[in-house]
Amino acid sequence: MTMQLMGREPRRRFLPFSPWHLVLLPVSLLFALPLFWLVLSSFMTNAQINRFPPTIIPDSLHLDGYRFVLNNALFPQWFLNSVIVSLVVVIGNLVFGSLAGYAFARMRFRGSKTLLALMLGTLVIPFQITMIPTFLLMKYLGVIDTLGALIVPSLVTPFAVFLLRQFFLSLPREIEEAAWMDGCSRLRTLWVIVMPLARPALGTVAVLTFLTTWNDLAWPLIAINNDHHYTLQLGLTTFQGQHRTQWAAVMAGNMITVLPVLIAFLAAQRTFIQSLTSSGVKG
Amino acid sequence: MPWTKQSRRPTPHSQRADQVVASPSLRASLNRPTVEHADQSPLAKRLFGETPEAWGFVLPAVVIILGLSIVPMIWSLILSMQSSDLVTPARWIGLTNYRVLSHDPAFRSAVVHTLIYTALFVPLSIAGGLVLALMLNRRIRFIGLYRTMVFVPFVISAAAQGVLFSFIFDAHFGIANAVLSWFGVGPQGFFADSNQALLLLVLIGLWSGLGFCVVVYLAGLQDIQQELLEAAAIDGARAWGTFRYVVWPALRPVTVFLAIWETLQALQLFDLVFVTTRGGPLESTTVIVFFVWNQAFQLFNAGYGAAAAYVLAFTLLIVSIGLRFARRHQTEEVGG
Numbered sequence: 333m334t335m336q337l338m339g340r341e342p343r344r345r346f347l348p349f350s351p352w353h354l355v356l357l358p359v360s361l362l363f364a365l366p367l368f369w370l371v372l373s374s375f376m377t378n379a380q381i382n383r384f385p386p387t388i389i390p391d392s393l394h395l396d397g398y399r400f401v402l403n404n405a406l407f408p409q410w411f412l413n414s415v416i417v418s419l420v421v422v423i424g425n426l427v428f429g430s431l432a433g434y435a436f437a438r439m440r441f442r443g444s445k446t447l448l449a450l451m452l453g454t455l456v457i458p459f460q461i462t463m464i465p466t467f468l469l470m471k472y473l474g475v476i477d478t479l480g481a482l483i484v485p486s487l488v489t490p491f492a493v494f495l496l497r498q499f500f501l502s503l504p505r506e507i508e509e510a511a512w513m514d515g516c517s518r519l520r521t522l523w524v525i526v527m528p529l530a531r532p533a534l535g536t537v538a539v540l541t542f543l544t545t546w547n548d549l550a551w552p553l554i555a556i557n558n559d560h561h562y563t564l565q566l567g568l569t570t571f572q573g574q575h576r577t578q579w580a581a582v583m584a585g586n587m588i589t590v591l592p593v594l595i596a597f598l599a600a601q602r603t604f605i606q607s608l609t610s611s612g613v614k615g
Numbered sequence: 616m617p618w619t620k621q622s623r624r625p626t627p628h629s630q631r632a633d634q635v636v637a638s639p640s641l642r643a644s645l646n647r648p649t650v651e652h653a654d655q656s657p658l659a660k661r662l663f664g665e666t667p668e669a670w671g672f673v674l675p676a677v678v679i680i681l682g683l684s685i686v687p688m689i690w691s692l693i694l695s696m697q698s699s700d701l702v703t704p705a706r707w708i709g710l711t712n713y714r715v716l717s718h719d720p721a722f723r724s725a726v727v728h729t730l731i732y733t734a735l736f737v738p739l740s741i742a743g744g745l746v747l748a749l750m751l752n753r754r755i756r757f758i759g760l761y762r763t764m765v766f767v768p769f770v771i772s773a774a775a776q777g778v779l780f781s782f783i784f785d786a787h788f789g790i791a792n793a794v795l796s797w798f799g800v801g802p803q804g805f806f807a808d809s810n811q812a813l814l815l816l817v818l819i820g821l822w823s824g825l826g827f828c829v830v831v832y833l834a835g836l837q838d839i840q841q842e843l844l845e846a847a848a849i850d851g852a853r854a855w856g857t858f859r860y861v862v863w864p865a866l867r868p869v870t871v872f873l874a875i876w877e878t879l880q881a882l883q884l885f886d887l888v889f890v891t892t893r894g895g896p897l898e899s900t901t902v903i904v905f906f907v908w909n910q911a912f913q914l915f916n917a918g919y920g921a922a923a924a925y926v927l928a929f930t931l932l933i934v935s936i937g938l939r940f941a942r943r944h945q946t947e948e949v950g951g
Binding site for chain 2: 432451460467547548550553586
């Protein structure tokens, strides 16, 4: 592949390594540098940052920024809010997504095709035309300005239903049929037999749902007013507005916001990229 | 009976087992008494289908997904024909919002900014994604690390990106100006400069968005049949010829998908603008969704905001239909 695509490798090697490193290393560093700077500056003091030109490598690790963030602000509360919202949304998607996905994959009921098509159709509705009425709906439900407003609209997404439906369709029917023959109910079959087999698909749904929920800014911005109910993303944005010159603290807060997602990504990188590309290439 | 119908067309690997154990019809008849809804009347069956409990399974998803998409979509259309501040009762004003919108210079400039952003962002992310994917599509040491480094910005939230780049491009303390000064370039205004702010947003969009194009193209490249590439090599095709006549046509569906996807993303730009510039300086980065948000939730012209959102939604619909049509047309040409 390499050879055919990009020309033949030089017959005589001038370098002890592939010459592609000379291009790829600087290019990938370009992508990583802003994040390196984020990490470094979060361990600096404001004096070091506000100097011009700024210090590049801090002489030692200063935790002033982190101390400021954890003591003075509502940051721990925001972190907790983000964890609660993400956790409940992920569980909701796994439970309701599995139930609906299983019904669409294995059961015949009136209107199932229409319903499925309608759900697929909702994927193309842009957020900005639903955001104002969704705000009003959440207000009528009495959950606006609470974490409930952030949870309810994402409790189950068409993405989760479809991904799980596709996965259930790919499983052999025989085991489930045997279970039904033994008088096992549909729900029990799903729980005892299908779910353990569906772990990879459930993992994909969990990781991608966590990422989108954790990173969301637009909806919390609209739905939440009380700063005790902010999510981390919303909190970070306001925090930056209020502490414009305290960059060390802002970057420490930014690190705290980014870290869970980075950990989740690095832990599940393969799952992650596979599910993204499969939705991309086949979409 | 759930599986009497399916058993007419048994799946290949079930066939042999069926023959040994029991015929499908025998299996069905043996099992009749234990099936949970054997007492179900034909009327109920006709009304709810063969497995009525399926409705219980899909109900939460149906209520939430359809209830929070189709209902708001229609509601929004109604709202766009009203004068509403979200608090006092709305008043019906027909198409006035749309008429005012067509003469509103602020909306027009929001449309222009959105189009400039899209016109820069989409071609650059597709070209950049393709070039990077071609470079990263080889088996050398550390290639996994390079791919990870290129992709990692994609998982960083818009809020975190915005805060980080506000810092990097800070006109006074930012490292960007320090780096430029090493090269003898004078300090820039960046986000404070109305000529640079939108371009900077494109740059940040590319930083975080290219990784997605790269992984999608990489998957596309790995799907190209080896035989095709080998045949091209045997026919004496050089690198460019192979790319032009084998790789690029094979990647066309991926390119069309990315073009649609990235266009939709670009037209809906909001988070990054909100965090970095709030539409400024001098409204130079006010894009359509920011305009909608500002009208609805800051100025309390919800009806007017909804109308602007609908204008954008129609554009998105036309873009995706148009590009899908173009794809179908192209594949027909290639096939014929």
